[in-house]
Amino acid sequence: VNVATLRQQFGSVSRQRRLAAGLSQEELADRAGLHRTYISLLERGQRTPSIEVVRQLANGLDTTMTSLVGDLEAKLD
């Protein structure tokens, strides 16, 4: 697994979780304390998030970092 695949799969997980929560990119950005532009780049696999960003996203999605990373790892297997 290279870093581009990891980024793309994390973006895909983030997008799926956001849509499942019924949130727009702007709503998630507000809840997570991130910029809407950053959410957009992340979902398109154009940013590699730090664990701080993973934590902010988990907070914004009312889930845990462990749950997000578990979804990511399931996609990578």
Next chain:
Amino acid sequence: VNVATLRQQFGSVSRQRRLAAGLSQEELADRAGLHRTYISLLERGQRTPSIEVVRQLANGLDTTMTSLVGDLEAKLD
């Protein structure tokens, strides 16, 4: 939880896992494809890892990202 706490707790988890695996910083660095200096900074809470670094560490420790992040989140609770 602020980012400094997150970093420090991740560094603590990383160090505990490395010691439990019986690896020196240099050995883990080699296995993970990271620099020994970076491992040292990370363990001291002076770097915020990306998910790519979390993946590299998990590989080097023969564990999963989910397991490392689970330990981190348990410490933060």
